[in-house]
Amino acid sequence: MSITVNKKTVDYVKEETVQALLKRLRFTFPLVIVKINGNHVPRKDFKTVTIPDHADIRVIHMISGG
Amino acid sequence: MNDDNEIKQQRQKYIATALSNKKVGIAGAGGLGSNAAIALARSGIIKFVIVDFDTIEQSNLNRQYYFLSQIGQKKVRALENNIKNINPEVSCILLQEKLMAGSMWKPFTDVDIIIEALDHAETKTQFIEEVLTHLPKIPIVAASGVAGYGQSDRIRTIKTGNLHMVYDKEALSSDEDVLLAPKVCLMANWQANIALELLLGESI
Numbered sequence: 001m002s003i004t005v006n007k008k009t010v011d012y013v014k015e016e017t018v019q020a021l022l023k024r025l026r027f028t029f030p031l032v033i034v035k036i037n038g039n040h041v042p043r044k045d046f047k048t049v050t051i052p053d054h055a056d057i058r059v060i061h062m063i064s065g066g
Numbered sequence: 067m068n069d070d071n072e073i074k075q076q077r078q079k080y081i082a083t084a085l086s087n088k089k090v091g092i093a094g095a096g097g098l099g100s101n102a103a104i105a106l107a108r109s110g111i112i113k114f115v116i117v118d119f120d121t122i123e124q125s126n127l128n129r130q131y132y133f134l135s136q137i138g139q140k141k142v143r144a145l146e147n148n149i150k151n152i153n154p155e156v157s158c159i160l161l162q163e164k165l166m167a168g169s170m171w172k173p174f175t176d177v178d179i180i181i182e183a184l185d186h187a188e189t190k191t192q193f194i195e196e197v198l199t200h201l202p203k204i205p206i207v208a209a210s211g212v213a214g215y216g217q218s219d220r221i222r223t224i225k226t227g228n229l230h231m232v233y234d235k236e237a238l239s240s241d242e243d244v245l246l247a248p249k250v251c252l253m254a255n256w257q258a259n260i261a262l263e264l265l266l267g268e269s270i
Contacts, residue, residue: 043191062191062194
């Protein structure tokens with residue numbers, strides 16, 4: 001029972017939301033783009049969307065500057 | 067040698083023809099957007115949609131593709147002029163406005179590729195979300211972590227679906243670190259290089 005986050009293996013937690021996962025992995029930076037199995041999850045859905053087992057998750061920080 | 071030359075000429079002709087039919091959206095005409103647009107214009111892109119609300123200040127000149135004589139001018143207008151000084155055939159649709167949450171994607175509905183070149187993390191995140199939601203078929207090339215200098219080897223490209231992110235995840239934000247030409251231009255040109263690859267197909 002595991003998921004991958006940015007290509008690293010992480011324990012799967014049943015019914016964990018995106019928000020809870022980000023908190024668990026200490027992604028304190030709030031401005032992130034999240035994809036689960038290639039599907040984009042908008043920030044407004046972080047509290048409701050749950051992570052499925054074996055999910056491949058990508059978390060990208062957006063950092064100011066341009 | 068002659069054969070090689072002929073192949074190279076055919077390749078250049080193919081690239082020029084292929085790029086002349088493509089339209090590139092530039093969201094933000096600051097350090098990333100101005101430099102990426104110039105690189106793409108030099109490569110043969112002749113159709114742009116450029117969106118930026120800002121005017122040029124002296125402090126922009128350490129990294130943005132503008133000149134002393136252009137201080138006070140609208141960035142979109144000045145960038146168009148600078149591009150036309152390289153290739154007068156270029157036509158730009160210019161939008162001198164601030165992208166507002168909810169409608170940020172709207173200027174880019176008919177482009178072939180979008181360069182995300184905004185400054186604040188919040189704006190960048192919102193823009194990428196809107197493009198992925200409303201324009202899922204259009205590739206977007208974004209950049210995150212442009213502040214600072216050195217550490218070039220930390221920069222990577224992350225590809226996930228149609229999102230291509232030029233990324234230095236260790237970088238500090240521009241609130242905490244300086245913005246300087248070498249790294250900003252490096253990442254802007256990196257974005258342009260990805261755009262070329264997406265528009266032309268993989269290089270040899």
